[in-house]
Amino acid sequence: MNTNDFKIFEAVAANGSFTKAAEAMFTVQSNVTARIKNLEEEFGAELFTRTSRKVTLTSAGETLMQYCKQVSHLIDEAKKEIKNADQVVGHVKIGCIDTTMALRVPHILNRFGELYPDIELEFKSAMRHELLNDVLNYKLDAAFISAPVVNPELESIHVKEEQLVILTSAQTPKLTDVLKHDPVKIVVFDQGCVFRARLESWLGSKGITQYKRTILNSIEGIINFVEAGQGISILPAEIISEYYAGRKLNTFTITKELGIMNVMLVYRKNIPQSRAVKAFIDMYQNTAEATAII
Structure with a gap:
C-alpha cells in the first residue's frame, strides 16, 4: 500500500467507475482493479459495492475516504513546510x-x-x-x-458580534406597517442563508408563516429591491451604516435573540x-x- 493507492481509491469513488478512474489516473483498468483489491485485502473489508452500472462506496469505504483526505492533506502540508522551511x-x-x-x-x-x-x-x-x-x-x-x-x-x-437590522423602504415609517401587508413581501438570499433564516424566524414570531419571497444573489440587489419597496430584508447594521447610509432605507432593530449574530x-x-x-x-x-x- 502506498499513497498512489489512495489516489486511485479516491478516483474510483469520484468517478463511480474503474474505467473512468483509470482514464483520470492515466493508467489501465487492470491496474486500478488490482490496487483496489490490494486495499480491500489490506483493510479486510470491501470498499466498493459493484454493479453493472456503477460502483459506490461501502460503509468501510466511506470511513477510509475520510482518512484518505487526512493523509492527502498532511502530505501536501508537509511538502509546503519542507519546501519553505525558512x-x-x-x-x-x-x-x-x-x-x-x-x-x-x-x-x-x-x-x-x-x-x-x-x-x-x-x-x-x-x-x-x-x-x-x-x-x-x-x-x-x-x-x-x-x-x-x-x-x-x-x-x-x-x-x-454583528447587530442585525430589518431593512424597509424609506416609505415605511413603522415596522408594524410591514405586517399589515397581505402577503408580506421579503427580499432574501437563497435557502441556507443565515439572514434569511433570521428574517423568517422573526416573521414566525409575529405569527406570519405565509409571505412572498424575492430571491436574489447579491447584497446590492437586495438593497435596490428593498429601497424600491419590493419587500423587507435583514442585514448587518454596520454594513448599512458604512456602505449604504445615503440610500432611501429605514432600519429597525429587533430582539437580541434574533438581532445578534x-x-x-x-x-x-x-x-x-x-x-x-x-x-x-x-x-x-x-x-x-x-x-x-x-
Missing part, C-alpha cells in the same frame, strides 16, 4: 458568507497582507452549510460562519497546520487584532 509563505483557502466576501474581504487582504506579504489568500463565498462541509473535507483551511458551531472535529474562535472562524482541530494557515488563525486569537481585520 519562510512564512504559502496559500490559505478561506470561506465566508456573501456579506463577508463583498464588504469585509478587502480589509482582511489589506491588513493580513501588510503582516504577511508572501502568503496568498484565496476566498470562496457560499452558504454556511457548504462552508462547514468544505472545512471538514479539507477543501478550505478555515471559514467565517455564524454561531453556533457544534462539531467535535472543528475548533472555533469568536471574531465579531456572532461570527466565528472555524477550522479543523487536531491536525498539523502549515505556517501560513497558523499565521492566519493566530491573527484571530487576539480579539483586538481580529476587530481590526474584519
